Amino acid sequence: MDYSSSNLFVQMGEWLSDPVNWSGSRGIPMRVLEHLGYVGLTMLIACAIAIPLGLFVGHTGRGRVLIVSGIGILRALPTLGMVFLFALLFYRGVLPSVWALVLLAVPPVLSGVYAGISSVNRTVVDAARSMGLTERQILFRVEVPNGLQVMIGGVRAGILQVVATATVVAYAKADGLGVFLVEGTQINDNGRLFGGAVIIAVLAIAVDGLMALIQKFAISPGLRAQQPPAGPLKESGRQEAVASAQGGTT
């Protein structure tokens, strides 16, 4: 594409404002949808694995050491390498990339669910038990509502990492927002390269903002009334600390 200036910011602006880039199967909206498709499928599989496991370990306390060390090893796996390895071992398609991303998404969701259940005050759980609630009722009526914000914090951290990392699948199969970076580098089109990077960053911030909103409203009505008015630092308190400690974007 021809730009009116050699200034990179001008090129970026011109690429982003060119209507050609906003239509068709290779346009920005289509790539955003592809990207979100990868994220959605990955999170669906990751949650189906991690949520039941986290609830079980959090409630019973069994297998704690096993999942903590498992989470550590999964965190250390370089997702870039896993995406490329799966692409070569299986095929360059959607599912191998999704499975590599699942390995990235499981640790934050699992540790969030587990931390959420463990964060519930033990006296509350004991009170529920002494009132005659069954274990299932304790889990779903006491522990889950009380730990919900922390649990959603884990899902939020997972989504953020997957949105960021789904960029690399474009290097294995031309899908998602990473395509603009691949093409921008290959054909030396800086407008496309930087424009693509901006869209990835904006998408990540938008999705994370949406999750922050969901997290805020996920507080059980019974607990809402008791929330003391919090200062600016305390407001972002425990859940955020857990969520932010859940490791980096990739």
Place this chain on the structure above:
Amino acid sequence: MDWVQGIVEYIPANAALLRELTGNHLVQSILPIVFGVLIAVPLAQIARLNQPAGAVMLTASSLLYTIPSLAMFVFLPLVLGTSILSMVNVVVALTIYAVALLMRSTVDALNSIDDGVRQAAVAMGYTPLRRFLTVDLPLSVPVLIAGVRVISVTNISMVSVGALIGVPSLGRLFTDGLTRNYPEQIAVGILVTLLLALVLDLLLVLLERGLTPWTRATPARTARAAALEARTVAA
């Protein structure tokens, strides 16, 4: 098992390349940790003493934390004026993430210190700076190291991404392996990455033990500090 043999044969045949890439990889993962701690600790203290400024800093840092690393690697050369192939971009990007993550947990750690301990130090005539360096800071080491361990693991996996835009690291084994259709090379890269993460994590555990002798001398750590540390580790 042909592929196991492929992996075993790859390592001695490419020892020089592996050494060079591992060195690059370590520099890019360790420097951000060091810079991160050096920047985050003073910022956390400022955030604690000045709450409005703290709220602004925490919001800004969590916003920066949200920006995907590949986008950051592409953009930083524009801001810093560095070459796009420079390791500086990766180091700066990972330092930003480290500061964002450490600042929050350090604020919590400093807030969790028993006020009685602080008052005792003041009563003994400690100046504010000396008290911060010799009382507050050592007591927050367990939480700080818990955060650093999370960062070191994620950094080591994230540095690879720089290879996509040409910054040398073990990630080059992945990009090369993909273009040459050579899965054994990718597998070696993954194994070396896991090994680095494990070794660095062990070193950090040892460092923590060295820096906090009192945790073994007296088991009576405050429940709050222990809970806070457990949370950061679990997360």
